[in-house]
Every structure is written in structure tokens, then in C-alpha cells.
Amino acid sequence: MELVFIRHGQGEHTLDVPKSLQIEDPALTSIGKEQALLLRNQFPLTDEDVIIISPIRRTLETAFIWSENKNCRKIVSPLVAPRIFPIHSSMYTLPCDKIIDLEIIEHDYPTFEMDSKPSIELWSDGINTLTEQQFTYLAEKFIGDCKKLHKEKIYIVSHDGTITSYRQMLSGQRLTRNDFPKETGWFSVKC
Structure with missing residues (x-):
């Protein structure tokens, strides 16, 4: 099985750092929406594909735009939500x-399904x-x-720190913030 981790498109929270990190529920910018559209050419989807998506607006929008008019399976999971990298014990989740x-996700993205395996605590606190x-x-x-999904390839739309955390765990390499993928950048690994 191949996992393809894709970072979301440009989000509003990146436009005026550090002040913009205080924005709650930031969406994609117009550039981020264009980046999501370009994923259609880079990773053409079929109805047989599976996308696992972080429960954050910018990742949901990226997956929605990329998969428009495709009936592929779209699963929202807190196991690919934002993650601080490298982790520090004194860190906290930014707005x-x-x-x-979940009610907002279900209303705004009715064709997306919620991953039923993670605990309710993970749905509220995430893996950050x-x-x-x-x-x-x-x-x-x-x-x-x-x-267990029995797919040759699974796409995961997530965040720079999360992708780098999975990449470090799966590769056994020591990574740094310099290894973060750019907007709609990606990393692939065979498992």
C-alpha cells in the first residue's frame, strides 16, 4: 500500500504570522483554492480512490475542491489533524x-464520512x-x-507538522522543520 500525504493549500492563517495564527477556523485563500485545483492534474482521482482528511477547514476545502465531481470515498479523521513538530511539552494548540x-463538518461537507474509530477525546483534542x-x-x-481498506494507494490531506511526524516515524530518519512540505506539497511512502 502507498500512502500519499498532501499538505493543504494556502490558508488564511499563514498570511500575517504570528498574528494570523490566532484566526479560528481559517479557510483557504484564493491562492490555496487554485493550488487545490492543480491537484486534479497532479493526482487525478477516480471513484475508487480514498482520501483521508484532517478535520480542519483548510484541509476539508482542499479535498473538496480536488475531488469535486468524483465519488471517491472521503474520510475525515482526527488522526491526521494538526501536530506540532517537533513536539515540545510546553506547547498548546493555536486557534x-x-x-x-463534527456538526459543522457534517453540514458543510455532507458527502464526507467521519472516522468512527478514534475516541471522542481525539475528536475534540486531536493529536497536536x-x-x-x-x-x-x-x-x-x-x-x-x-x-484494512485494501487499496493500493490512499491519499491523506493534512498539515506540515503532521506529515513530517508520520514521515519521521515511517522512515526512521531524524527530520526538522526544514523538511516541511510546501502548500500542496506531498510525501509518498510504501507500507
């Missing part, structure tokens, strides 16, 4: 990285500040659940 309410040990445990379970 721009807070998971949006979990210890490395906690993250690794959940990430390994997540990879196992992906394998």
Missing part, C-alpha cells in the same frame, strides 16, 4: 489548529500535543486501519 465541530510515544501508538494503529 487556527483547533478541530471544528501528544507525546511521541502516544503519537506513535496511534499512528501505527492508523496505518494498520489504512491497510
